[in-house]
Amino acid sequence: GNSVTQMEGPVTLSEEAFLTINCTYTATGYPSLFWYVQYPGEGLQLLLKATKADDKGSNKGFEATYRKETTSFHLEKGSVQVSDSAVYFCALSAPGYQAGTALIFGKGTTLSVSS
Amino acid sequence: EAQVTQNPRYLITVTGKKLTVTCSQNMNHEYMSWYRQDPGLGLRQIYYSMNVEVTDKGDVPEGYKVSRKEKRNFPLILESPSPNQTSLYFCASISTGDMNTEAFFGQGTRLTVV
Numbered sequence: 001g002n003s004v005t006q007m008e009g010p011v012t013l014s015e016e017a018f019l020t021i022n023c024t025y026t027a028t029g030y031p032s033l034f035w036y037v038q039y040p041g042e043g044l045q046l047l048l049k050a051t052k053a054d055d056k057g058s059n060k061g062f063e064a065t066y067r068k069e070t071t072s073f074h075l076e077k078g079s080v081q082v083s084d085s086a087v088y089f090c091a092l093s094a095p096g097y098q099a100g101t102a103l104i105f106g107k108g109t110t111l112s113v114s115s
Numbered sequence: 116e117a118q119v120t121q122n123p124r125y126l127i128t129v130t131g132k133k134l135t136v137t138c139s140q141n142m143n144h145e146y147m148s149w150y151r152q153d154p155g156l157g158l159r160q161i162y163y164s165m166n167v168e169v170t171d172k173g174d175v176p177e178g179y180k181v182s183r184k185e186k187r188n189f190p191l192i193l194e195s196p197s198p199n200q201t202s203l204y205f206c207a208s209i210s211t212g213d214m215n216t217e218a219f220f221g222q223g224t225r226l227t228v229v
Contacts, residue, residue: 032216043119043205043220044158089158093216103148103209103218107157 002027006090006106013080013113021075021109023064023090031092033057033066033073034103038087047075047088080113087111117142119208121221128196128228136191136224138206144219146209147189148173149181151202152223158205164189196228 007022025031032051036044048057053068062077075088090106119140128134140147148163150173160173164183178200180192193200206221 034217036218041223043222044207044218045220046217049217091218103207103216105158107155 002031002092002094002104004090004092004104004106006088006109009087009108009110011109011111013111015082015113015115016079017113019075019077019080019084019111021088021090021111023073023075023106025071025073025090025092027071027092027094029094030068031094033064034091034093035062035064035073035075036089036091036105038089038108040086044089080111082113082115085111085113117219119206119219119221121204121206121224124222124224126224126226128226130197130228131195134193134196134226136193136204136206136226138189138191138221139187140189140206140208140219141187142208142210142219143186144208144210145186146211147183148207148209148218149179149189149191150205150207151175152205153202161191161204196226198228200226201228202226 003026005024034049035047037047038044048059050057050066056065064073064075087108087110089108091103122137145166149161150158159175161179162181164170170181204224207218209218
């Protein structure tokens with residue numbers, strides 16, 4: 001079946017450090033891949049997405065590249081800020097998905113950035 | 116503005132007292148879903164609806180009910196809440212399509228059952 005595995009947290013970094021949050025997936029066909037972010041006290045919001053192999057999604061300085069050969073979609077940012085502290089969820093949507101599984105989420109990774 | 120509105124944001128209730136969490140979306144999406152978020156377990160799908168009058172169980176449906184009488188609303192009903200349903204709940208409205216899938220989430224409802 002379809003699934004998403006992302007690195008366990010929490011991830012604790014100093015401001016301006018480089019960030020990587022690993023995400024790998026298992027899916028039939030060619031899924032679309034997403035990163036969602038949840039700031040404290042808020043719902044999830046879409047951070048970036050990629051819909052086909054080798055696509056790079058980017059937003060707010062974050063990037064992730066859809067790697068079909070390694071079934072990965074790692075999230076990166078070159079210089080994190082305190083305001084990036086949040087929970088990050090990797091997700092996939094498999095084409096022709098069966099009822100109910102429009103989006104499958106990883107368990108989330110908590111990022112804490114200190115000044 | 117695209118919006119998913121959940122109410123209430125916070126709720127403390129007692130075991131066995133029926134409650135309803137409302138969810139409304141203004142994007143005319145057919146697909147809506149309820150999730151609960153618990154530490155270490157991520158997001159787990161409770162129920163989903165692919166259209167009006169079409170609902171089905173997700174991964175953790177026990178103790179919950181839903182209804183979808185109109186496209187914009189998808190309430191979550193706890194007929195007899197128990198302490199293990201203490202959690203953070205999110206409603207999502209999802210645009211579907213192979214290249215255009217995106218989920219829009221409500222602000223969440225933090226429920227405590229004592």
